[in-house]
Amino acid sequence: MTADASSVELAANSRKIRPGRILAWTLLFIGGLIMVTPLLYMFSTSLKTAGQVYDLRLIPAEPTLDNYIRVLSDGRFLRWFLNSIFIAATVTLSNVFFDSLVGYTLAKFEFRGRYLVFLAILSTLMIPTEMLVIPWYLMSSQLGWLDTYWGIMFPGMMTAFGTFLMKQFFETVPDDFLEAARVDGLNEFTIWWKIAMPMVTPAISALAIFTFLGNWTAFFWPLIVVTSPENYTLPVGLSSFAVEQSIQWEMIMTGAALATIPTLIVFLVLQRFIVRGVMLAGLKG
Amino acid sequence: MVSVARQASPAQSAGLWDRFSIRTKRVIWAWGFLALPIVFYVTIRFYPTVQAFWLSLTDWDLLRPATFIGLDNYKRLFADPLFWQVFRNTFTYLIIGTPVSLVLSFIIAFYLDRVRFMHGFIRALYFLPFLTTAAAMAWVWRWFYQPVPIGVINDVLQLMGLPQQPFLRSVNQALPAIMVTAIWAGLGFQIIIFMAGLRAIPTTYYEAARIDGLGEWAILRKITLPLLKPTTVFLVVFSSIGFLRIFDQVYNMTTNDPGGPLNSTKPLVLMIFQTAFSSYDMGYAAAQTVVLFTILLVVSLVQLWVLRERR
Numbered sequence: 001m002t003a004d005a006s007s008v009e010l011a012a013n014s015r016k017i018r019p020g021r022i023l024a025w026t027l028l029f030i031g032g033l034i035m036v037t038p039l040l041y042m043f044s045t046s047l048k049t050a051g052q053v054y055d056l057r058l059i060p061a062e063p064t065l066d067n068y069i070r071v072l073s074d075g076r077f078l079r080w081f082l083n084s085i086f087i088a089a090t091v092t093l094s095n096v097f098f099d100s101l102v103g104y105t106l107a108k109f110e111f112r113g114r115y116l117v118f119l120a121i122l123s124t125l126m127i128p129t130e131m132l133v134i135p136w137y138l139m140s141s142q143l144g145w146l147d148t149y150w151g152i153m154f155p156g157m158m159t160a161f162g163t164f165l166m167k168q169f170f171e172t173v174p175d176d177f178l179e180a181a182r183v184d185g186l187n188e189f190t191i192w193w194k195i196a197m198p199m200v201t202p203a204i205s206a207l208a209i210f211t212f213l214g215n216w217t218a219f220f221w222p223l224i225v226v227t228s229p230e231n232y233t234l235p236v237g238l239s240s241f242a243v244e245q246s247i248q249w250e251m252i253m254t255g256a257a258l259a260t261i262p263t264l265i266v267f268l269v270l271q272r273f274i275v276r277g278v279m280l281a282g283l284k285g
Numbered sequence: 286m287v288s289v290a291r292q293a294s295p296a297q298s299a300g301l302w303d304r305f306s307i308r309t310k311r312v313i314w315a316w317g318f319l320a321l322p323i324v325f326y327v328t329i330r331f332y333p334t335v336q337a338f339w340l341s342l343t344d345w346d347l348l349r350p351a352t353f354i355g356l357d358n359y360k361r362l363f364a365d366p367l368f369w370q371v372f373r374n375t376f377t378y379l380i381i382g383t384p385v386s387l388v389l390s391f392i393i394a395f396y397l398d399r400v401r402f403m404h405g406f407i408r409a410l411y412f413l414p415f416l417t418t419a420a421a422m423a424w425v426w427r428w429f430y431q432p433v434p435i436g437v438i439n440d441v442l443q444l445m446g447l448p449q450q451p452f453l454r455s456v457n458q459a460l461p462a463i464m465v466t467a468i469w470a471g472l473g474f475q476i477i478i479f480m481a482g483l484r485a486i487p488t489t490y491y492e493a494a495r496i497d498g499l500g501e502w503a504i505l506r507k508i509t510l511p512l513l514k515p516t517t518v519f520l521v522v523f524s525s526i527g528f529l530r531i532f533d534q535v536y537n538m539t540t541n542d543p544g545g546p547l548n549s550t551k552p553l554v555l556m557i558f559q560t561a562f563s564s565y566d567m568g569y570a571a572a573q574t575v576v577l578f579t580i581l582l583v584v585s586l587v588q589l590w591v592l593r594e595r596r
Binding site: 139 | 307308310311312314315316318319321322323325326329330331332333334336337340347393396397399400402403405407408409410411412413414416417418419420421422424425426428429431434435437440441444469472473474477478480481526530532533536537540554557558561562567570571574575577578581582585
């Protein structure tokens, strides 16, 4: 009864400010449309012929996939696409493995020096990538890593952010579970991998999403370390492609669309998951 | 992997008191887990950091060995008018970009949080740009900013009978034009984080405030904003670091003259990139990275201090 009464009251309350709500909703909706306008125009123009580019209409008069066929025909984009997938996936797997392992060790093991190791790893968050690229470049040239996949990947194989995130989550795992597994005679590696890891899957997915997205869109370091077009990642490849196309905007938009479509598809499929992951990482990190 | 091999050895200590032996075993496991990561952090993070400081004190062009020249790189940098131009640009990105993007994203998050009708769809509209590649979207915006008849924005201005704008071709407008792109790209993330922060405020606080007869504005000022402070501090620092390190958008929107026109959009990271990888003046570039590091550190610390002080 009381629940009913209060909900009626709430409903009345919300009805009272209805006009304001409609206004707010409309403004939010328009703002949202403005946010996606660049994306819409990018897709729209990628479906137009060179002659139609100057046409402002969002729906192309005669949509055509010709640009996509032309951009994809020489195989460069496919190559860059595969490079980016391979690099982002490898770095993500490495981060999921090592950041979790280190985070778990720092959260669940007692040993002298633990706090020191934690502080040391955390302190690397203060060092901007830009400061390290010159030494990394030097290191890469001495070890023959320039212009290789490994050269692109090695700086990001572990991150302090991921380690910190995973440590925060492993701290919430009850010791009893781990103790029980220990009594059952499982070794520490198996306890981590089989018992602890499944208990922090939301954190793992958040870490994986962030690492993948970060490496998929990474531009600065790949631009420095890679010189041959066949080793470009998608953003670096797209940038050089756009410079080469100069004023052929429909081709540039097609390239930009090709770089954007994969993440958008993943997002549409996993929307709730990703938003929750971003929230988790943002709040804990 | 390393630890598995090491695990065999502590078996000989089985004669010791049970608990003690388990503890020792666990310590060995812990260091085994940490072995490879420690090697990584020392060689890929700490050693390069020290090396960057060292290189900033040298004259080095990659061909001949680096020679120690003391603080000459810093003296040269602080006497370089280009550096001060770049310094001004970098801080313009920060001082305008961070407040504008935070105020916008808070307002949007605040109202979006209350929207029920098509909530997920509208949220997605705002969030989508965050998932795009900055290098790709920079080209879309660059196209938008072109003069008539190519650029969409100028086309619209023309339709409305408004004067054309030069945008990326103007010394005064290019930097704001690029900043809009950067704000646009980061807004979705900030909105999501603000919404997570708003959700974390217990509804009982609001109910109590309404019972006490507080108006919407008072609730916002006395309850929402103070309780949202940790989120705000995080976003202020995070967004500031982002604007101070801006590169992808500037590089891609000004490829014909990176940082142009007339260096009016050049941020510090682009100056570093050019000094190091176009001029191969590595020692000088290293000094610039140390300055960037110092700026990031000082700005973050000042922000944390100021925001903590008001509590």
